[in-house]
Amino acid sequence: MIRVLVVDDQALLRGGFRLILESQPGIEVVAEAADGREALAKARELRPDVVLMDVRMPGMDGLEATRQLLAGREPPRVLMLTTFDLDEYVYDALRAGASGFLLKDVRPEQLADAVRVVADGETLLAPAITQRLVQQYVRRARPGTTRPPGLDTLTDREVSVLRLIARGDSNAEIAAGLFLSQTTVKTHVAHVFSKLGLRDRAQAVVVAYESGLVEPGEPLP
Incomplete structure (x- = not known):
């Protein structure tokens, strides 16, 4: 319940x-x-x-x-x-x-x-709404000026996963886009959260935008 x-x-x-x-x-x-x-x-x-x-x-x-x-x-x-x-x-x-x-x-x-x-x-709520709001307001955060130390420890695959989280993709969508199993994606997500000290996907979105890893309005593959 x-x-x-x-x-x-x-x-x-x-x-x-x-x-x-x-x-x-x-x-x-x-x-x-x-x-x-x-x-x-x-x-x-x-x-x-x-x-x-x-x-x-x-x-x-x-x-x-x-x-x-x-x-x-x-x-x-x-x-x-x-x-x-x-x-x-x-x-x-x-x-x-x-x-x-x-x-x-x-x-x-x-x-x-x-x-x-x-x-x-497990997922950021209402990706279409949330992403639009984030893209509007993240401009105030000066993307690229806030770079958490753990970001440099991410592997290339983990960076790709973080970028897709920022787009609002669920684990299933990330798995399909990267041709991975959902179990593997969950492992990558857990590693991203651990290395960056994140609690959930909402915080991952903030980090991705504030660090400049993703720019507002940027199309992602």
Whole structure:
């Protein structure tokens, strides 16, 4: 059972998300919160698997709440919600360690699927949306100026895998594109994460763009 905490300052939206998620098998909404501070308190008390987090809220916003949540021990996965497809906080949320992003007009079945994907921690949510947002906001990060030491330890194959992760490809898509088995791809992904000290694919995307390994809008093979 995937345990979810829903965080939004609008009670109507919180209730709607709860109804959608609780109608799905294998998902339980354990609580709701109206702002970041309440979200932190309830997350620490209830230990949800996934926090569905609004970006813009009065008081403590979703970005700061995400930073604090993910700084703790055994943090939940955080799925960010935004009204705007070019929200100014999205890139900062990605850097803070959020595992995925959704627009609030998402279809009900997409919401449930997104929660499951984030709970599994295997793929970056909604590649088309996420990549567009990353490409928009990564320009502020001056690609090429932030180069983690571990990047030079990656093999050529691991670099290729990292570039495809940044494009939003799943393990299955990477395997098909590089003519590898999915088991081999999982091994390469694990090595990339270990060498770069990454928690998940969202952080891998940030590293790939900030280091200049991938440029915004660059076509990848």
